[in-house]
Amino acid sequence: MASERYHRQLILEGFGATAQSKLTAAKVLVIGAGGLGCPALQYLTAAGIGLIGIADDDTVALSNLHRQILYTTNDIGKPKAKVAAQRLHTMNPEIQFVVHTLRIESINILEILKDYDVVLDGSDNFESRYLINDACALLKKPLIFAAVADYEGQLAIFNVTDEKGETTNYRDLFPIAPKPGEIANCADNGVIGVLPGIIGTMAASETIKLITGLGKPLVNKLLHYNLLNNEQHELAIIAGNDYQLPQNEADLMTFNYNQTGLTEPMVIEIDATALNNLQQKTSTLLIDVRELHEVPALDKAIYHQIPMSSFADFLSTDVEEQNLVLICQHGIRSVAAAEALAEKYGNTKNIYSLKGGIVKWRNYFSN
Template identity: 90%
Template sequence: MASERYHRQLILEGFGASAQSKLTAAKVLVIGAGGLGCPALQYLAAAGVGLIGIADDDTVALSNLHRQILYTTNDIGRLKAKVAALRLHAMNPEIEFVVHVLRIETNNVLEILKDYDFVLDGSDNFESRYLINDACALLKKPLIFAAVADYEGQLAIFNATDEKGETTNYRDLFPIAPKPGEIANCADNGVIGVLPGIMGTMAASETIKLITGIGRPLINKLLHYNILSNEQYELAIIAGNDYQLPQNEADLMAFKYNHISLTEPMVIEIDATTLKDLQQKTSTLLIDVREIHEVPALDQAIYRQVPMSSFNDFLSTDVEAQNIVLICQHGIRSVAAAEALSEKYGNTKNIYSLKGGIVKWRNYFIN
């Protein structure tokens, strides 16, 4: 019966019984049974992953149903993890499901993750993302990361070794956790339902590739996808040295992940049109706060590079320009830098951060 269920992938050249056996033996934890987690769970279960963990403490709401297609109107108010497990078992009763009705936190993350081979992060908040990343790095667990915002999605694989023997983690992409209000979530900005479906399905595909060894997984690469234009591109992720990972359980427990929360930002965020207008003014300084290894490289005749790792040194100097614009990859570090400058100069200068960063306005920076 199993061979008939998986027949279409068993007959694939380069897949076969060997790859299917690896799927059967694999243990995958999916964190978040929401917009990203639902399609990922469906395809991992259909592919025959032997044991799938589902971690989520939320209940089904009416506003979930346009994108979380494992659930129906009759499921409103029921626990997502339990409903998902029932539906997936009906889809494939030959595999095992473990339900974790809880929120991943510092006091349980290591105990839960240790029993799995791979972790797929479909969470929707930065507190969870940094915690899951740090725990995976500590336990040396490959981490498949997916996220969506507005009409765009991101996908990457961390804590896995590439062909050069190198590994990276989420903090190499985002060294500094966003401060309150720096990044809006789907509840605030909205999301078109099909986008997390696409990114969640791609996350399942990357997980299957990792498990079976087929293809070229996105190890140490960030894939960026725009649903409006159907454009996608990859960025290489390079290991940095401007952060510190927990070295043991005590370090992890001591870190205040719950300080990453949502309140209003303290700086003015601008778009590329406003940036262009400011560039025309004579007293404007454009500062790129990314680290020197990050790409794409900007013209240093136009953008002054002041990495966040040395930004405190820059703060000790005086800036003559009246308008200061901070720029980074995703508009997270630039907000932190703008806040630091605002504390120094108060209302005597106009200080801005480019909202969404270079990734959002890629066409403006790369012609």
């Protein structure tokens, strides 16, 4: 039965029963069952990875479906990791699935990672990427890194020694995490559905190559892919010395992976009720920091649109209002903008950010 299922790869020159047995014995953890994770999970399952872990604490949303093709409209509101495991099991019942319906954090990551041979990072935020990288480096776990932004994708393999005896990690590319709002994610900038499909499938391919020893995996190399013109190129990753990795579990537990780099927020995050109360006050300025093309468009008579791309110009001016409320799509860029205002005005003004942004309170803005 198994030989028939995998027949087309078993008969490949250079693959055969030896490579298939390596896949069967492998334990792979996929973190993030979203746009990148879905295609990676499908092809890893189809290829015959013996045990696959799926880690995701999110639920299926309608806006996911154009790229997260494991899910259907009937799955909206259900846990992604559970739905993915159920659907993948029907695809290949020979595979063992382990579901982690939780957020990967410093308090649990080492315990989760220890049982896997390879980790595939399909997360969508920098906080998770740095945490996953540091934990994999500490445990010496091979890490497949995949990411998409706009019309471009990136792929690399970390924590594997190359033919020169060198090993690199994500911090050799980006030693320090960017601040909120500096680099927008696909939730803010958008993404065409096929792009994470392409990069996620390539991530599965690199995972299979790494496990079986086929070809030349992207060890210490960054592959950059442009969807618009189909250009791709590789960059060599060189080990750096301008950062420090956690040396033990205690280091990892005490390291601050908050994207703001702060233990306490500089601004107050509010909900829609508090926003409504502030809106009734005459001395309140409501600021939408999204770019001009983003939807839904808000009433410009109520919300002043000052995009992050031109926010520096706004900072050079002074405002009279006592209460300043920053709003964006997901409540990330608004925090960054609010912090910039707090740095300028200190305690002389009340500065707020709408927590969760327009997406979380869409009903409020649709009234």
